[in-house]
Structure formats: C-alpha cells, structure tokens
Amino acid sequence: MVGSVINVDIMFKTIAGLEAKKQLELIGEDPDVMIGVVGGGSNWGGVFFPFIGEELRSGKVRRRYIAVGAIEVPKVTKGVYRYDDPDTGRVLPQLKMFTIGADFVPPPIYAGGLRYHAVAPTLSYLMSKGYVEGRDYDQETVFRMAQVFAQVEGYVPAPETAHVLPVIKEIAEEARRTGERRVILISFSGHGLLDLGNYADVLGFEKHKAFMRLALIKICGQGLHQHPPYLSILLLLSSLTS
Numbered sequence: 001m002v003g004s005v006i007n008v009d010i011m012f013k014t015i016a017g018l019e020a021k022k023q024l025e026l027i028g029e030d031p032d033v034m035i036g037v038v039g040g041g042s043n044w045g046g047v048f049f050p051f052i053g054e055e056l057r058s059g060k061v062r063r064r065y066i067a068v069g070a071i072e073v074p075k076v077t078k079g080v081y082r083y084d085d086p087d088t089g090r091v092l093p094q095l096k097m098f099t100i101g102a103d104f105v106p107p108p109i110y111a112g113g114l115r116y117h118a119v120a121p122t123l124s125y126l127m128s129k130g131y132v133e134g135r136d137y138d139q140e141t142v143f144r145m146a147q148v149f150a151q152v153e154g155y156v157p158a159p160e161t162a163h164v165l166p167v168i169k170e171i172a173e174e175a176r177r178t179g180e181r182r183v184i185l186i187s188f189s190g191h192g193l194l195d196l197g198n199y200a201d202v203l204g205f206e207k208h209k210a211f212m213r214l215a216l217i218k219i220c221g222q223g224l225h226q227h228p229p230y231l232s233i234l235l236l237l238s239s240l241t242s
C-alpha cells in the first residue's frame, strides 16, 4: 500500500485522468464535482490531478473535489496533518500527510484497500489548502448503496469504490431540490465481482451465498465479458431478498 501514497505511483496513474479529460472533451461534458475514494491516494490523484492541476495553474479552482474514506479508518476526516511513518515497520522516511497514526489497527472491514492509515502527501497538501473536501462512510450504508447501484447500473462496484455512492446520492438529491444540473465524475477504482460473498455477508443474503460463489467461479472460469447474464441473475437474487 505504501506504493500508492508516493508521487511516482500517482504520477504514472495520471494517464487515467488525462484520458478522462480527452473523453470528456469528446462528449462535450465538463464535470462540476469530482469524487474518488482514498486508500493511499493513487486512484484519486491519478484521475483528478490533471483536472485540479489545470485549475490551479489557471489561478482559480471552481469545481468541487471530494475525497472519501471509510468511517472505520477515518484519516480523511479525522487525520492530523503532520509527519508520520508511511509504513508500520517504521523503516521508510517520514512523510507529511493526514494521518491517524502508523500504529492505528484498522478493524476488519471488507474495503481492505481503504484500511491504510494516511493520505498521500500530494493529496494531503491539497486537502490542507482547502481544495479537497473529505467524507467518511460506514460499511453498512455503503454496501446497501452498492446494491442499489448494481441494480440500476448493471455492475457491481468494489467495496472500496462503493464509498463514493453516498456522496453522489447527496449531490443528486441537492440537484433535484434546486433544479440545477450537476455533472459528477467519479473514479471507479475497481469492480466487486470477487467481493460478492462479502456483499452477501453484510447484506444478509446468507442463503444465496454458496450460489453466488459458485456463479462467480463460473464467470471467472469462462471470461467475465462473455457472461453478463450471470451478473443479472445474481443482482436479481439480491434484490429479491432485500
């Protein structure tokens, strides 16, 4: 995980943000809000640094940038901006970042990628200057929203990725209230096909768990892209039991 907090890792992932910028230009959209989850900070920085970098160079940041973490590991909202060890072994040089302490022992949440204790120095710096808002959400809320997202959009987000969903809901509801159009860009950091059993655990689909695992093995064995109908079956089952 230490890899994802250091500049070099984030730098090469900015190819995703540069690509997103070009794609948005092609479809003529300009997002108002950018939302991504933070384990160490690499998917967030990779997608959004090209956008915020351009705004900073122009002298004005007009968009809302939101970094989301897990409430069980609240570095984004309760971290302190200070020098800390990036690794629990305390071997590497210290970095200045929002941290809840290298000795923090995270609870065993399923969004394992969000259990890191600190935020990348580059993203931390932007947070310290007030350019990026922080949010944390709990596993139960996030998993329930992931279920709705899967039913509506047709694919399952990773538990980490699903942490963006409560913010999207909040912004969408606000837009509906005010009648203003909002374009949101999210960093979809990963799919949740390997997490179906975990979703079953938390959402209480115990009786379907074995089937979900079996179907998953079948999907993986035969190539994900060839068998979207399996997903529909899984999602339908999920909805029937809710």
Ligand SMILES: Cc1ncc(COP(=O)(O)O)c(C=O)c1O
Pocket: 004, 005, 037, 038, 039, 040, 041, 042, 043, 044, 112, 113, 114, 158, 160, 161, 189, 190, 191
């Ligand atoms: C699916 C997924 N999303 C997000 C993350 C968070 O990592 P990062 O903040 O470095 O992008 C991880 C980390 O393992 C992950 O697996």
